[in-house]
Amino acid sequence: MSHCSVWSIGFDEVAGYTIDRDYLDGDVDKIEYVDTTPDHGSNPSFKPGRMYAGRPVKPDFIPTRMVWRNKDIPPYDFFMLNKLILVSDAFREIVERHEPGVHQFFPIEVMSEYGQKIGQVYFFNICNRLDSVDPEKSTAKKGKLFWDTLSGKMVYSKSVIGERHAWVDKYVSSGQFLSNAVKEDVVSAGLTGIVFNARTVK
Structure with a gap:
């Protein structure tokens, strides 16, 4: 990735x-x-x-x-x-x-x-369950359970995600994610109904 x-x-x-x-x-x-x-x-x-x-x-x-x-x-x-x-x-x-x-x-x-x-x-x-946020590189704050995605920068861990292409982050509310490779193919195919929001991965 x-x-x-x-x-x-x-x-x-x-x-x-x-x-x-x-x-x-x-x-x-x-x-x-x-x-x-x-x-x-x-x-x-x-x-x-x-x-x-x-x-x-x-x-x-x-x-x-x-x-x-x-x-x-x-x-x-x-x-x-x-x-x-x-x-x-x-x-x-x-x-x-x-x-x-x-x-x-x-x-x-x-x-x-x-x-x-x-x-x-x-x-x-989706059958991958991850803790994919990098706490060292993120400035956002984590509550009792979920990350507060509006409190600062969220950075996702490339090493944790690995070669996965769809996953749920168990500490991000509504945290369903797709890889860039899947996103590019979906856009190229002109598929309808999906909205993508970019998230930083390092």
Whole structure:
């Protein structure tokens, strides 16, 4: 990872408003982690339904069908629905190319409001859990649990991140990150719905 940035991720409602969408089955609040060994940081006991703790989850209760209520605008390549990040096959292929077999992609059929299948997306579960902030190089302050990202400069550790391309930082609120290599491929492919925010890595 030679580039000076890694990227935190957010969401862009491309339509300019939130398109109505819902799951047709499953129960996100009951999704369980495979490994619930305690670990200090976000969701330290890995309680069901608390997503993005950086560990694999069991397939039980994961939705398999959803409805997208807009006939003119297809599902984006990257969007969120009820705590789950949903991605297109194009996004899945990029992540798998850089970090094969690490993260989970659960297929979800996308239906129109009239019951017709209009596509497929994947629940993207990030399965790397890191403490990736470098406390020696950062000037931001850390609270009882999370870093206060507005209190100073945040610098992420190249040595801790290593060759990982997607990860959750257990001490950063909403701390889902992608490598520069993944970001460049997503931008080159013109994928929709994702927002990137540069973060310094040394």
